[in-house]
Amino acid sequence: MDTLKVYKIGLVPYRKALDLQLNLLEKRKNGEIGDSLLLLEHPPTFTIGRKGNKKHLLMNERYLSERGIHFEEISRGGDITFHGPGQLVGYPIMDLNTKGRDVHKYLRGLEESIVMVLEDFGISANRIEGLTGVWVKGHKIASIGVGVKRWVTYHGFALNVNTDLSYFDMIVPCGIPDVKMTSIAGCLREKEGIQIEDVEEAVVKSFIKIFGFENAKVITAFDYNPENLLESDLLYNLEEELEKDLDLLI
Incomplete structure (x- = not known):
């Protein structure tokens, strides 16, 4: 069994995080690194998958721009979703060649890992047949959309922790009419x-169990300070720090 490298990198603009995923994806495909998991948050951003319907974005892009909300068309599966502060996003860069080459099994594993996380907080969650994601009493708490290249994964999951759920009113979340969203904070009102x-700690624990890792090595590339992470030197620091860690640890 292998060690999962977990990078906790705070608040990162969506496009910067995607560039980082693609960089690590190439390294994993080439066997330069092992499996890894990025854990982070994004500034307010709507993303839509390759088969998504732009009609599910209920506001025009000018409206979003005026409010500092980003919109990205990307290559993952799934329809439209929201990312923002208070939502934990996980991007696994994992080689499915070592895990059975089964994308559906991988998706179910992601869902099961989130169900386990929620159990740690006393929340009973479930999957719904025919739909991707994790649900609590009919409300969606986690969205999942993945990409796979040469059996190496990227993109991943978004779990609402203490997210401002009003952003979801601007879209048809995941292209599902009348879907209602919730968060961990919303479920634990007391x-x-x-x-x-x-x-994050619960996610690391669940990933080790569900995906069969021996342990995890957690690397914090920055002090957890979202304001600092939005400075103009983000890309330089992010890639330099992660490359340094990878050189030391792989």
Whole structure:
């Protein structure tokens, strides 16, 4: 069994994080690195998958731009979703050649890992047949959309922790009419102050179990300070720090 490398990198603009995924994807395909998991948040951003319907974006792009909300058309599966502060996003860069070459099994594994995370917080969650994602009492709490190249994964999951759910009113989430969204904070009304860091720990634990890793090596590329991570030197620092860690640890 192998070690999962987990990179906790805070608040990162969507396009920067995608560039990083693609960089790590190539390294994994070439056997330069092992399996890894990026854990992060994004500034307010709507993303739509390669088969998504732009009619599911209910506001025009000018409206979004005026409010500082980004819109990205990307190569993952799935329709439209929202990313923003208070939502934990996970991007696994994993080689499915070592895990059976079964994308559907991988998707179910992602869902099961989120179900396990929610169990740690006393929340009973489930999957719905025919739909991708994780649900609590009919409300969607986690969205999943993946990409696979030469059996190496990228993109991943988005779990609402203490997300501002009003952003979802601007879209038809995941292209599902009348879907209602929820969050961990919303489910635990008596427990205010749920932190992203607490959920990150639970995610690492569930990934080790579900995907058969021996352990995890957690690397924090930056101090957890979202304001600093939005400075103009983000890309330089992010890639330099991760490359340094990879050189040391792989």
